[in-house]
Amino acid sequence: xxxxxxxxxxxxxxxxxxxxxxxxxxxxxxxxxxxxxxxxxxxxxxxxxxxxxxxxxxxxxxxxxxxxxxxxxxxxxxxxxxxxxxxxxxxxxxxxxxxxxxxxxxxxxxxxxxxxxxxxxxxxxxxxxxxxxxxxxxxxxxxxxxxxxxxxxxxxxxxxxxxxxxxxxxxxxxxxxxxxxxxxxxxxxxxxxxxxxxxxxxxxxxx
Amino acid sequence: xxxxxxxxxxxxxxxxxxxxxxxxxxxxxxxxxxxxxxxxxxxxxxxxxxxxxxxxxxxxxxxxxxxxxxxxxxxxxxxxxxxxxxxxxxxxxxxxxxxxxxxxxxxxxxxxxxxxxxxxxxxxxxxxxxxxxxxxxxxxxxxxxxxxxxxxxxxxxxxxxxxxxxxxxxxxxxxxxxxxxxxxxxxxxxxxxxxxxxxxxxxxxxx
Numbered sequence: 167x168x169x170x171x172x173x174x175x176x177x178x179x180x181x182x183x184x185x186x187x188x189x190x191x192x193x194x195x196x197x198x199x200x201x202x203x204x205x206x207x208x209x210x211x212x213x214x215x216x217x218x219x220x221x222x223x224x225x226x227x228x229x230x231x232x233x234x235x236x237x238x239x240x241x242x243x244x245x246x247x248x249x250x251x252x253x254x255x256x257x258x259x260x261x262x263x264x265x266x267x268x269x270x271x272x273x274x275x276x277x278x279x280x281x282x283x284x285x286x287x288x289x290x291x292x293x294x295x296x297x298x299x300x301x302x303x304x305x306x307x308x309x310x311x312x313x314x315x316x317x318x319x320x321x322x323x324x325x326x327x328x329x330x331x332x333x334x335x336x337x338x339x340x341x342x343x344x345x346x347x348x349x350x351x352x353x354x355x356x357x358x359x360x361x362x363x364x365x366x367x368x369x370x371x372x373x
Numbered sequence: 374x375x376x377x378x379x380x381x382x383x384x385x386x387x388x389x390x391x392x393x394x395x396x397x398x399x400x401x402x403x404x405x406x407x408x409x410x411x412x413x414x415x416x417x418x419x420x421x422x423x424x425x426x427x428x429x430x431x432x433x434x435x436x437x438x439x440x441x442x443x444x445x446x447x448x449x450x451x452x453x454x455x456x457x458x459x460x461x462x463x464x465x466x467x468x469x470x471x472x473x474x475x476x477x478x479x480x481x482x483x484x485x486x487x488x489x490x491x492x493x494x495x496x497x498x499x500x501x502x503x504x505x506x507x508x509x510x511x512x513x514x515x516x517x518x519x520x521x522x523x524x525x526x527x528x529x530x531x532x533x534x535x536x537x538x539x540x541x542x543x544x545x546x547x548x549x550x551x552x553x554x555x556x557x558x559x560x561x562x563x564x565x566x567x568x569x570x571x572x573x574x575x576x577x578x579x580x
Contacts, residue, residue: 175410176383176511177387177414177504177507177508177511178410178413178414178417178508180384181414181415181417181418181504181508182417184417184419185419186419198573202560202564202573203382203385205560205563205564206385206560207384207385207388208388209557209558209560209563210385210388210389210391210557211388211503211506212391212392212393212506212518215460215463216555218557218558218563220563221563221564221565222563222564222565223564223565223566223567223568223569224564224565224566224567224573225567226566226567227567230567253422253492256422285460286520288495288496288499289495289499289502289520289540289541290499291499292495292496292497292498292499292500292503293499293500293502293503293506293518294503295496295500295503296418296499296500296501296502296503296504296507297384297388297503297507299418299419299500300384300503300504300507301384301385301388304383304384311419311500313493313496324567324568324569325568325569325570326569327569333496334496348423350416350417350425351416351425353409353412353413353416356412356416356425356427356428356429357409357412357428357429357430357431358428358429358430358431359430359431359433360430360431360432360433360434360437360531361430361531361532362430362531362532362533362534363532366405366409366431
């Protein structure tokens with residue numbers, strides 16, 4: 167617990183800088199090692215019973231990325247045909263359609279699987295994904311967590327055993343354009359003290 | 374995506390240092406601001422439809438921590454009475470019983486709730502918990518993710534609306550003793566390239 171190597175607020179800086187990117191520069195080469203370095207960070211995450219339920223498939227092959235895109239877009243077309251209400255509005259405001267060019271344009275896809283037989287497998291895996299996103303950002307790489315509505319075709323393309331569940335696909339690369347980070351609620355709305363609804367007075371921040 | 378402020382492998386260092394701590398120094402005072410700073414990092418995490426489904430209750434009150442401990446230990450006694458097989462062995466090897474003194478000894482408990490009405494609420498919340506654990510470590514604070522077998526009593530003590538689900542209780546403080554981090558699988562066992570089972574040759578790490 168040495169505080170000697172603490173670098174003040176580096177994580178806050180990193181977390182604030184990191185935003186979800188949906189458009190990537192196509193055809194960019196990035197050393198695989200930079201992606202693996204970020205995954206190394208994720209592997210240090212805690213997990214239920216230290217089961218380490220995660221498995222990562224890094225996809226760099228162009229043809230395979232193309233096939234994954236096609237498989238996901240087929241599932242998306244079905245979903246978008248049925249979308250209604252708030253979700254439909256949210257998608258339209260952000261120009262999110264069934265098209266997923268990021269699955270092909272991103273230099274890498276990191277496909278994250280969770281072992282269904284482990285305790286707290288979803289929780290542990292997503293905790294590790296939190297580590298991973300920050301580590302990708304530290305390594306200068308943009309990312310997104312994208313979960314296809316139906317993963318069966320992707321699992322079959324990658325020959326994944328039934329025991330594993332696709333949790334998310336993380337496209338990784340350089341952003342095509344700068345975008346503004348979606349706003350976050352301020353701390354005062356998201357943290358209570360000792361009881362639900364009891365707000366923290368902001369001056370306590372300076373204690 | 375400027376790489377100018379990158380600090381080489383700080384996250385790897387942080388993630389490797391961070392380990393789950395089950396015994397805390399009792400009676401230690403820590404400024405609340407140090408905990409809130411870590412939560413600020415978590416609030417920057419991405420979430421499904423940017424719903425930010427998380428809510429954090431920071432518990433500092435001694436009497437309340439004691440009551441939470443009692444409530445959780447009651448649920449644990451029932452669970453431990455029924456535990457069998459692998460899980461029983463795992464618990465015994467680590468000396469994990471129904472007793473949860475960390476719920477009382479830790480300076481703070483951060484209780485994390487997820488809004489059941491948000492999309493990908495568990496996934497988003499645990500991703501943010503990943504951010505939080507790293508940020509606590511950066512701030513020199515030890516932590517654990519502990520999920521009680523039954524959260525009803527805790528929810529009622531804290532007056533939490535039914536819409537929210539207790540995801541985890543994170544005791545935060547100084548460790549009572551140094552412990553060795555549980556070992557992690559090496560990268561080579563956890564990452565495949567382009568297809569399930571296709572291992573990455575380690576020399577590609579140097580590309």
